[in-house]
Amino acid sequence: MAAFMAAFFVVCAMVGTVVSDPDLLQDICVADLASAAVKVNGFVCKANATAADFFSDILAKPAATNNSLGAVVTGANVQRIPGLNTLGVSMSRIDYAPGGLNPPHTHPRATEIVFVLYGEIDVGFITTANVLYSKTIKQGEIFTFPKGLVHFQKNNGNVPAAVIAAFNSQLPGTQSIAATLFAATPPVPNNVLTKAFMVGNKEVEKIKSRLAPKK
Known part of the structure; x- marks a missing residue:
């Protein structure tokens, strides 16, 4: 029983560590927006901040x-x-x-x-x-x-x-709802949109043409 309770508290502690963002590990971490060398959930810190x-x-x-x-x-x-x-x-x-x-x-x-x-x-x-x-x-x-x-x-x-x-x-x-559905790349299939919105193919094409990115 004691071993079970110990394991239970360990699992609870582990869950608690992943349900929110971690605390900062330093005062600042200015994003190095030009760096593509490392992919992280955020941006790499640049060496010299101002x-x-x-x-x-x-x-x-x-x-x-x-x-x-x-x-x-x-x-x-x-x-x-x-x-x-x-x-x-x-x-x-x-x-x-x-x-x-x-x-x-x-x-x-x-x-x-x-x-x-x-x-x-x-x-x-x-x-x-x-x-x-x-x-x-x-x-x-x-x-x-x-x-x-x-x-x-x-x-x-x-x-x-x-x-x-x-x-x-x-x-x-x-995520703009209209643009997400009607201007995605590659496009969302028309048969998905016609059924979801209960409209015809012409209506879908009309909306897509109006929301298409300007070239």
Whole structure:
């Protein structure tokens, strides 16, 4: 019995070590974005860090929103700020023209929280039970999107809007639902999409043509 209990506690301890990210082993590990010599779950640390590795003004100015969706996401993640490597945080700025939409998407590696800089937007997320949680938020207010759940933001107002988004991941990843299904490479077979969405082949081809990457 004693041996069984000892083994049980060892297994529990081992499980506890793999269900969350490990603690940092040094103060900083600035990402060496140019190194492809070693593949790790993250980035290799570069030898010489500077203050510039921890700085960016990329979110300081609004992005141009003259695109088909009327919205632009500007990411401030480890790919833009190498000093974020191993720190488990990142941010984005999202700018919306009147009527602009950040379409339904997911972040597979992070929970997101948005803070409205100005304007007013409609936000929402859908649970795995297909329940929609939605709200209109305005300047100074916040809203949270749980990790991995499909969510969206839309500016239904007549003036521009912007939010700052924060993530508990250095690189949250983004999967836009429409682009993931209709603009994948190689493409998702039409017979999968026609059956899943209960539409005809012409409709699928039309959507694919509109979402195809611009050459």
